[in-house]
Amino acid sequence: MxxxxxxxxxxxxxxxxxxxxxxxxxxxxxxxxxxxxxxxxxxxxxxxxxxxxxxxxxxxxxxxxxxxxxxxxxxxxxxxxxxxxxxxxxxxxxxxxxxxxxxxxxxxxxxxxxxxxxxxxxxxxxxxxxxxxxxxxxxxxxxxxxxxxxxxxxxxxxxxxxxxxxxxxxxxxxxxxxxxxxxxxxxxxxxxxxxxxxxxxxxxxxxxxxxxxxxxxxxxxxxxxxxxxxxxxxCDSESSYYCIRTVSMSDDPNNAVRLMVVDHLAHGISAQNAPRVMFTEHAAMLDALPRMRMGRTEFSSFHIGGGTYSVPRAWADRGISDIVVAEIDPEVTKAAVERYWFDPTTTSVLHEDARLALSHSEGEFDVIVGDAFTDIAAPEHLVTREFFDLVSDKLSADGVFAMNLIDNVDRLDALGAVVITLRAVFPSVEVWTASGRPEKGERRVFVLLASAQNSPVSSIETLAPDPIRFQVLGTSFIDAVLHRANARVLTDDHAPLAFLMGFDPAVD
Incomplete structure (x- = not known):
């Protein structure tokens, strides 16, 4: 026993x-x-x-x-x-x-x-x-x-x-x-x-x-x-949110260029002596397109996401003031100040979720910039109709909302879903991207402009860092994308953005 x-x-x-x-x-x-x-x-x-x-x-x-x-x-x-x-x-x-x-x-x-x-x-x-x-x-x-x-x-x-x-x-x-x-x-x-x-x-x-x-x-x-x-x-620093690293992109100590890597993704590149030069397509468009729409330097802006603070830094260098940035991670801001030449006195920084920060903000903004969308880590609560309703409420009458998005050119399901959601709120929704025919399987960068009216031009040229031309996609092409993808409005209840961005196990 x-x-x-x-x-x-x-x-x-x-x-x-x-x-x-x-x-x-x-x-x-x-x-x-x-x-x-x-x-x-x-x-x-x-x-x-x-x-x-x-x-x-x-x-x-x-x-x-x-x-x-x-x-x-x-x-x-x-x-x-x-x-x-x-x-x-x-x-x-x-x-x-x-x-x-x-x-x-x-x-x-x-x-x-x-x-x-x-x-x-x-x-x-x-x-x-x-x-x-x-x-x-x-x-x-x-x-x-x-x-x-x-x-x-x-x-x-x-x-x-x-x-x-x-x-x-x-x-x-x-x-x-x-x-x-x-x-x-x-x-x-x-x-x-x-x-x-x-x-x-x-x-x-x-x-x-x-x-x-x-x-x-x-x-x-x-x-x-x-x-x-x-x-x-x-990590150079490990915060409650991210692993933050700095990568040097230049061998010239007098003309430093640095890349910020947050977790495994690039979140911005800044040059010490060229604050107005952007080094990625999405930053170049988010910098140039809102300025093109405003046509002046006296405008207010709200930025979703900080990263290296490249766009706020460039705008401050151009004399644009009244800049507000919502960056959820204080360590990202600290890194931008210490390693990416961002001057925090030029900007009002809010260390909280962008949606909450925008809802708590007083007054209206001429420009709202959505720069928190990178690969499959896109925050889905920032692409829903409810959020876009909030953006619309916080924009001035002639204001513009600009947001970046990455999608597979062979599918464009995520692009279609975000476009049709924006169209449910804004009279005008434009899709901008680099000129030129995409390659098969390419994951392309887009910037969407949403406002009450269309842009006065259909293409612009800017530095990224070499001269590059961006153009707006035709309405008929976008309508065809929406029809092919059977695009549906994203809501707080259902916004499967990562799934739509090309990670369906049956399609790879």
Whole structure:
């Protein structure tokens, strides 16, 4: 007959403490996973969907395995659980090394973004989640065995797991990531897992030989964590929102040109001695088209997104004042000031969500610029009819709304959806892009102008940084795009912009 350890020897509070701590740690890892993968594939609905699915899959396998372990004699089950915690510590500490070593090859070899995101998530975070999922059933069974009110113990263990998950989510988002960064956070969780392993070994009455053997596992986890900590930082600064990097684009120290990379995407280029020169097509259009429409320098503007603050900096250099920028991340603004020659005294900067900032603003603006749309990371709440209604309310009578958009020229579904949504609000909607026939499969940059009247010209030439001509697309062509795409108005309830931008797994 199997003999179990007397329940009184394992205080319920200790099992609850273990359950809550391990659950909290596993959720911290899940949140950090999104932050760590972002520099390689960006942050989007698809990123979080893949991460959550992979982590839940790991938990599921771990719970199943833990249930089988829990069927053993209690002390033996706890000793095995201690080893799974050592494994959780090693794989958690190693997640950083795996991403650094394999993220580049994975992204380069897997062309489909969704598959690449899922592969990276699985590579780095499936095993940590699997091993972290083992203790829950073991600890719960240990808490129930031999107790007169085992049902209450069961409820307490489930509650501890849920409370731990809540605490871990809050700690990751509000404490660990913004204060310590992703790598250090994973090392903290590694230490928690090692501590949990030692408790499990103690409760499982591990032999002295078992403790000595566990030191090897702890040494591996420690060495792996140290190696991860010694890696050069990917980010110049890691904020609550982004990984921000600066890349030098010029070898001339007296004529510096710098690129800002936010997560994995370029968010602006600025030149030290040429504030009026834009270096990307979308920035060139967002700079030149509103000025063309205003025909003067005395106009007010509201900018959605800061980045390097290239357009506000250029406009301030031209003598345009009354510039307001809504940039949600203060670290982006700090980087723009310190590394991209942005003078914050020329602009009123609001560090909050652009939609909220615009709704709270007083008065009207002659120009509203939407510069927060990049690849699949486009903020969907800024492309809906409800938001465009707000934009219309905040524009002066002869004002103009200019927003950039990227879409696959073979589909143009996202372009069609945004155009038809703007048409539901504005009498005139123009689509501008670089002159010239697009290549098959090209992801082209567009700027949409929405207002009460059409532009006085159909083409302009500006610097990006070499001279480039932009033109407005014909109405008949746009109507054909809308018809072919069966474009529908985007709303706060349904705005699948990332899906429309060409990431349908059936079409690639």
């Amino acid at each position: 199997t003999k179990h350890i007397a329940p009184a020897l394992i205080p319920l509070w200790l099992l609850i403490f273990l359950q809550a701590g391990i659950s909290a740690s596993s959720l911290v890892v899940e949140i950090v996973a999104g932050r760590m993968i972002a520099p390689y594939v960006g942050m989007s609905l698809y990123t979080w969907t893949s991460i959550i699915a992979v982590v839940l899959a790991g938990f599921s396998v771990g719970h199943w395995w833990g249930g089988r372990i829990a069927a053993r004699e209690t002390t033996a089950a706890l000793r095995i659980t201690g080893w799974t915690m050592i494994a959780a510590a090693c794989t958690t500490a190693g997640a950083t090394l795996l991403l650094r070593a394999f993220a580049g090859p994975v992204v380069e070899s897997i062309s489909h973004p969704l598959a690449a995101i899922t592969a990276l998530s699985t590579l780095a975070f499936f095993l940590p989640s699997l091993f972290a999922g083992v203790p829950a059933p073991v600890l719960t069974v240990a808490a129930m065995r031999g107790r007169d009110q085992s049902e209450q113990a069961l409820g307490a263990m489930f509650a501890a797991g849920a409370i731990g998950a809540i605490a871990g989510t809050l700690l990751a988002g509000f404490l660990f990531v913004p204060w310590f960064g992703s790598v250090t956070t994973l090392l903290v969780i590694t230490a928690v897992y090692v501590f949990a392993a030692l408790i499990c070994f103690t409760l499982g009455r591990a032999s002295s030989r078992g403790y000595v053997a566990s030191l090897a596992g702890i040494a591996i986890a420690t060495g792996t964590g140290y190696a991860a900590l010694r890696l050069p930082a990917i």
